[in-house]
Amino acid sequence: MGISDLRGKETVIQDTPFGYTMSVIGGKWKMAILYLLSAKQPVRFNEMQRQLGAVTYKVLSAQLKELEADGLVERVEYPQIPPKVEYSLTPRGQTLLPVLEQLCEWGAQNR
Numbered sequence: 001m002g003i004s005d006l007r008g009k010e011t012v013i014q015d016t017p018f019g020y021t022m023s024v025i026g027g028k029w030k031m032a033i034l035y036l037l038s039a040k041q042p043v044r045f046n047e048m049q050r051q052l053g054a055v056t057y058k059v060l061s062a063q064l065k066e067l068e069a070d071g072l073v074e075r076v077e078y079p080q081i082p083p084k085v086e087y088s089l090t091p092r093g094q095t096l097l098p099v100l101e102q103l104c105e106w107g108a109q110n111r
Contacts, residue, residue, distance in 0.1 A: 024070045025096070029055050029063045037073065038097050042086035072096070
């Protein structure tokens with residue numbers, strides 16, 4: 001179901017495939033996290049926080065937990081001192097890479 005299927009119909013955005021997609025990848029940092037993981041993985045938490053910049057520990061942690069719950073990001077914890085945690089895209093998360101690539105192309109063309 002695409003945009004053309006919804007033309008002229010009365011719908012609630014949340015009930016559409018677009019609404020579902022936005023519920024999964026919406027949020028200030030989720031797309032940036034996915035972009036970072038698509039370019040380099042696995043990524044450790046502190047490295048991700050450094051590369052993203054202004055994101056707080058609490059917000060980054062919450063966004064990663066949501067992406068993990070939605071099956072887009074995998075978290076691997078290594079039992080060592082100090083603790084080591086790495087994040088990477090799952091196969092489901094990798095299906096978003098063509099969409100991210102198109103967004104990058106659009107940005108390059110319309111900058």
